[in-house]
Amino acid sequence: MNQPIRRALRRQHGVMLLEALIGILIFSVGILAMVGMQAAAFSASADAKSRSEAAAFANQIISEIWMAVDRTSDATLITSLNNFQLNTGGSDCAFSGGMADASNTVLSNWVSEVTDSSTGLLGATASMQQIAVSTADLNRVTVTVCWKAPQDARSRKHQVISYVY
Template sequence: MLVEALVAIAIFSFAVLGIVGLQATAIRTVRDADYRAKASFFANQIVGRMWVDRFNVPTYALNAAAIACEEGDNTAANPLVTSWISGLSDATNQGALPGAAGLQQQIVVGPNNVVTVTLCWKSPQDDAAHNFTLTTQIQG
């Protein structure tokens, strides 16, 4: 009877460990979904600014010749892009993306005002950077 009780406790312990592992995976997945939703918000925010200023879309280009998500700086000539970048990577802002300040964000304006926005972030527990890409065409 004692052996049966020990086996039951062992099985129960493995079940509890499995549930703890599932909880950790769920937390990581929810965190990733949150960052992806924030990236979508920021990408749509800059596209919205471009729609309002659709006759000056080429001035919104950022790191067009660089490789997105590489380490580097995000210097923009357009002050609207500069303020957008500061909101994206502001460490005091709860809505900001972690690690975005050290990675090159990218806005590419192609022919016919086809705009591709690539946002990158890297949380402290991640080994590699994540990215979100939005492509749209802005008609003038």
């Protein structure tokens, strides 16, 4: 009777070790999954931060345009609005043309804020920002704010349209 018990015990040698290794493997996979989820959440949080900053910059320049335009007559309003145009040529965040009025300090300060490496948008350059004015279309002002984070394959953009009266 002792013989069958010994034979059964001999077959069981190492099974406990195998169970422990499988348990460690399952635990490790769970930990790695949690780390992956944390990384994805951090990336999504950084993207949301960039989008909210872009929206704030677009709203800031629209507010400043509203405050700075000369409304003494329709002609001065049109001239004043046109002085806020920036990089009217190009497309898809690769704009060209520069500032319509180089002496426009409101516009140059805004571009400096957006492109500042410490407080602005990540990867934003002056040629990636656009302000297009269409006085023929009810004084429509279209602000396009672009940026490109290091992990992005292409530029991201936020566009706001406003009408200035």
